[in-house]
Amino acid sequence: MERSSNEMQANAKLTREQHLDLYYFMQLNRQLEERMVRLFRQNKIVGGLYASLGQEAVSIGTAYALEPRDWLAPMIRNIGALLVKGFKPRDIFTQHMARYTAPTQGKDGTSHFGDLKVRHVVSPISMLGDLIPVMTGVAMAGRYLGQKIVAMTWIGDGGSSTGAFHEGLNFAATQRAPFVLVLENNQWAYSTPVAQQAPLKNFADRALAYGIASHIVDGNDVMAVYAAAKSAVEQCRAGRGPVLLEAKTMRMRGHAQHDPAEYVPQAMFDYWKTQDPIARYEAYLTEHKLWDAAKKSEIDARIERELDVDQKFAEESPMPPPELAEQGVYCDGCHTVEADWRRPKQELLPPASSVEPVWKVTDFGAFVPSAPAAIAAAGRAEKPGAKPAPTPLAEPEAAPELTEEQPLRVPFGRGPKDRAFERERLEKQEKHRKPFVKHRRDKRGKH
Amino acid sequence: MAEITMLEAIRAALFEEMERDPAVVALGEDIGVYGGAFKVTEGLLAKFGRERVIDTPISETAIVGAACGMSYLGLRPVVEMQFMDFIACCFNQVTNFVAKSHYRWGAPVPMVVRGPSGGGVHGGPFHSASPEMHFVHTPGLKVVYPSTAYDAKGLLKSAIRDNNPVLFFEHKFLYRRIKQEVPAEDFTVPIGKAAVRRPGRDLTIVSYGAMVHTSLEAAAALAAEGIEAEVIDLRSLLPLDREAILGSVRKTNKLLVVHEDTRTGGIAGEIAAIVCESAFEHLDGPIARVTGLDTPVPYAPPLEQRFLPNVEKVAAAARELAKY
Ligand SMILES: Cc1ncc(C[n+]2csc(CCOP(=O)(O)OP(=O)(O)O)c2C)c(N)n1
Numbered sequence: 001m002e003r004s005s006n007e008m009q010a011n012a013k014l015t016r017e018q019h020l021d022l023y024y025f026m027q028l029n030r031q032l033e034e035r036m037v038r039l040f041r042q043n044k045i046v047g048g049l050y051a052s053l054g055q056e057a058v059s060i061g062t063a064y065a066l067e068p069r070d071w072l073a074p075m076i077r078n079i080g081a082l083l084v085k086g087f088k089p090r091d092i093f094t095q096h097m098a099r100y101t102a103p104t105q106g107k108d109g110t111s112h113f114g115d116l117k118v119r120h121v122v123s124p125i126s127m128l129g130d131l132i133p134v135m136t137g138v139a140m141a142g143r144y145l146g147q148k149i150v151a152m153t154w155i156g157d158g159g160s161s162t163g164a165f166h167e168g169l170n171f172a173a174t175q176r177a178p179f180v181l182v183l184e185n186n187q188w189a190y191s192t193p194v195a196q197q198a199p200l201k202n203f204a205d206r207a208l209a210y211g212i213a214s215h216i217v218d219g220n221d222v223m224a225v226y227a228a229a230k231s232a233v234e235q236c237r238a239g240r241g242p243v244l245l246e247a248k249t250m251r252m253r254g255h256a257q258h259d260p261a262e263y264v265p266q267a268m269f270d271y272w273k274t275q276d277p278i279a280r281y282e283a284y285l286t287e288h289k290l291w292d293a294a295k296k297s298e299i300d301a302r303i304e305r306e307l308d309v310d311q312k313f314a315e316e317s318p319m320p321p322p323e324l325a326e327q328g329v330y331c332d333g334c335h336t337v338e339a340d341w342r343r344p345k346q347e348l349l350p351p352a353s354s355v356e357p358v359w360k361v362t363d364f365g366a367f368v369p370s371a372p373a374a375i376a377a378a379g380r381a382e383k384p385g386a387k388p389a390p391t392p393l394a395e396p397e398a399a400p401e402l403t404e405e406q407p408l409r410v411p412f413g414r415g416p417k418d419r420a421f422e423r424e425r426l427e428k429q430e431k432h433r434k435p436f437v438k439h440r441r442d443k444r445g446k447h
Numbered sequence: 448m449a450e451i452t453m454l455e456a457i458r459a460a461l462f463e464e465m466e467r468d469p470a471v472v473a474l475g476e477d478i479g480v481y482g483g484a485f486k487v488t489e490g491l492l493a494k495f496g497r498e499r500v501i502d503t504p505i506s507e508t509a510i511v512g513a514a515c516g517m518s519y520l521g522l523r524p525v526v527e528m529q530f531m532d533f534i535a536c537c538f539n540q541v542t543n544f545v546a547k548s549h550y551r552w553g554a555p556v557p558m559v560v561r562g563p564s565g566g567g568v569h570g571g572p573f574h575s576a577s578p579e580m581h582f583v584h585t586p587g588l589k590v591v592y593p594s595t596a597y598d599a600k601g602l603l604k605s606a607i608r609d610n611n612p613v614l615f616f617e618h619k620f621l622y623r624r625i626k627q628e629v630p631a632e633d634f635t636v637p638i639g640k641a642a643v644r645r646p647g648r649d650l651t652i653v654s655y656g657a658m659v660h661t662s663l664e665a666a667a668a669l670a671a672e673g674i675e676a677e678v679i680d681l682r683s684l685l686p687l688d689r690e691a692i693l694g695s696v697r698k699t700n701k702l703l704v705v706h707e708d709t710r711t712g713g714i715a716g717e718i719a720a721i722v723c724e725s726a727f728e729h730l731d732g733p734i735a736r737v738t739g740l741d742t743p744v745p746y747a748p749p750l751e752q753r754f755l756p757n758v759e760k761v762a763a764a765a766r767e768l769a770k771y
């Protein structure tokens with residue numbers, strides 16, 4: 001199901017301008033958030049402040065693979081995706097500072113805003129996972145209207161444990177909706193390490209259970225993220241159904257500003273610091289002679305200028321008038337609801353729309369011995385009267401079991417500690433699984 | 448004009464709206480080939496095809512979520528809950544995503560969630576509930592609960608054409624039990640407007656859904672005793688037609704609220720507060736209520752009968768009130 005990386009690279013040809021664009025957006029994302037940290041300390045951010053420090057390549061690389069007609073919905077750490085979609089730093093500043101000039105005029109904060117008409121952005125809500133069914137619906141509606149769009153949203157390693165994740169992705173899969181779900185695995189969900197969310201090394205493996213395509217990408221390599229996202233978007237646009245794209249990355253701050261993240265091992269931060277997505281991309285641009293020091297200064301200066309202007313705008317903006325609180329619960333004609341039809345409506349009206357209301361059932365669901373089940377059956381034949389072996393549900397590849405005496409270990413990165421961890425895990429697994437694994441190999445040969 | 452059941456009236460509204468506007472699509476469990484658990488959507492698939500009549504997995508959250516996403520692109524999805532009890536499974540989507548969308552960021556959600564609700568058919572604790580008040584307590588939603596075939600058709604059309612999310616409760620006890628002449632042509636019934644089902648001068652009975660019929664039966668019995676009850680059918684619970692309630696109370700000076708929903712937190716409490724705020728000096732007696740018990744809806748017929756309001760309970764409460 002996965003596409004080869006060659007194919008992806010071929011799809012990911014970018015001009016020099018586009019390469020510099022990626023840098024601009026990543027750096028803008030970072031500098032914007034740095035400024036908001038300062039504003040937070042000055043008590044000018046009204047609510048919480050969440051950072052995407054260290055994850056900028058995920059937001060930027062994925063959103064950059066979309067076209068203007070495509071739709072996205074950001075999560076809290078995807079301010080970068082909003083910038084790519086054309087929102088301005090002032091929108092982010094004013095949202096966080098609860099100003100009347102903010103996209104929601106102070107009714108909601110953070111990245112909780114959108115734009116149905118021009119930028120095609122759906123506002124998230126705080127409840128994790130809920131965007132997945134919503135963006136599935138966006139993808140379905142786009143297809144219904146003949147718009148050839150792709151819908152994209154993000155979910156954290158933690159958010160992927162919700163029921164909405166399952167219902168949404170399963171529905172998208174059954175509908176073969178043009179929907180890209182980026183699973184941003186930043187190793188932590190608030191204070192909870194990823195191994196406590198699910199005993200999986202790769203969350204992308206879940207795609208198999210949904211019958212959809214998946215890909216795993218180095219989330220701190222913006223070119224790789226872009227290439228993978230581009231390929232996923234094209235797969236969707238070609239009508240091949242949803243894609244689950246797992247980006248391995250690291251949340252480099254606490255959950256939000258209030259959280260010093262003392263539960264994260266310092267060595268883990270140290271390791272990921274060496275993987276900083278912007279530093280890596282700067283090196284890439286230099287190595288490929290896509291810029292020089294003068295160009296970098298020019299872009300950095302532009303970012304500073306833009307942020308100066310927008311921050312000033314936000315700080316000088318008023319708070320909303322109190323009576324606004326009472327307005328806008330209902331749409332009382334203030335908005336027009338109109339679909340952008342890109343196909344003849346006649347196709348969707350009788351008689352053209354009429355069908356025979358029956359299911360076409362081709363698979364009667366008969367039991368077909370699969371390899372593991374056959375092994376269980378063979379095991380029974382060998383030892384007549386023995387208790388039938390249970391059908392193995394998971395490949396022995398599955399993650400280490402967490403038992404009481406086993407200290408909780410956090411897998412991270414590709415550093416020396418990680419290799420040690422991996423070795424330890426494999427040894428344990430080998431010891432634990434030996435008789436079973438041998439048994440499997442023996443029997444498989446005879447089939 | 449043909450006499451049709453409430454179920455047929457709902458179906459007719461769906462057919463006519465889907466015929467009128469290709470932006471109207473239907474989603475739900477078993478609604479297509481099978482035609483829905485109660486056959487409300489029977490025939491829709493054959494006429495409108497699989498793109499417009501979508502048989503979904505058993506995923507209430509995904510169904511409501513996807514319908515919300517579809518509405519953002521200008522579609523008008525009509526979602527069926529197989530039973531309204533199951534709306535609890537997608538409470539979050541309805542109350543947090545859908546209901547707050549327009550207020551928070553100006554994105555209207557023109558969708559309808561409709562389905563069978565209420566007891567009296569021995570459905571037990573999970574197929575008989577009246578969950579409407581969870582949503583009456585949620586700003587941003589509209590909540591509609593027709594009691595007649597005519598209203599069911601007209602209100603469903605209004606709900607589909609509304610730019611806001613509308614929850615449309617269909618009392619399953621009424622589906623095939625009531626018949627009425629309903630015009631085959633296009634008409635709507637406005638959301639937020641109550642109807643006077645029987646005029647009277649001695650006391651006001653406010654009700655909705657199946658209890659309107661119980662209240663009317665009780666009113667007929669009371670009339671034989673010389674008590675003229677005015678029966679008001681709310682039709683919409685959110686927005687609530689305050690003026691209709693207050694106008695009637697100012698005339699009769701006595702109020703009895705009847706609902707099948709459980710007592711604590713039922714709409715009777717809200718109506719009592721409104722009347723106390725705005726028509727207190729017109730009251731000649733205490734505001735009375737006849738409601739479901741504060742229990743789940745039990746399964747065994749004697750238990751369910753105990754749970755439900757009925758003609759005797761309503762008439763008895765009205766007689767007490769009339770004494771003031
Ligand atoms: C359904 C739900 N439960 C709890 C929360 C509170 N909460 C907000 S963010 C968060 C952690 C999210 O972790 P993850 O999904 O990995 O995203 P990350 O913060 O790492 O980007 C929690 C528990 C929530 N927003 N939604």
Ligand SMILES: [Mg+2]
Pocket residue numbers: 156157158184185186187188189190251
């Ligand atoms: Mg996380």
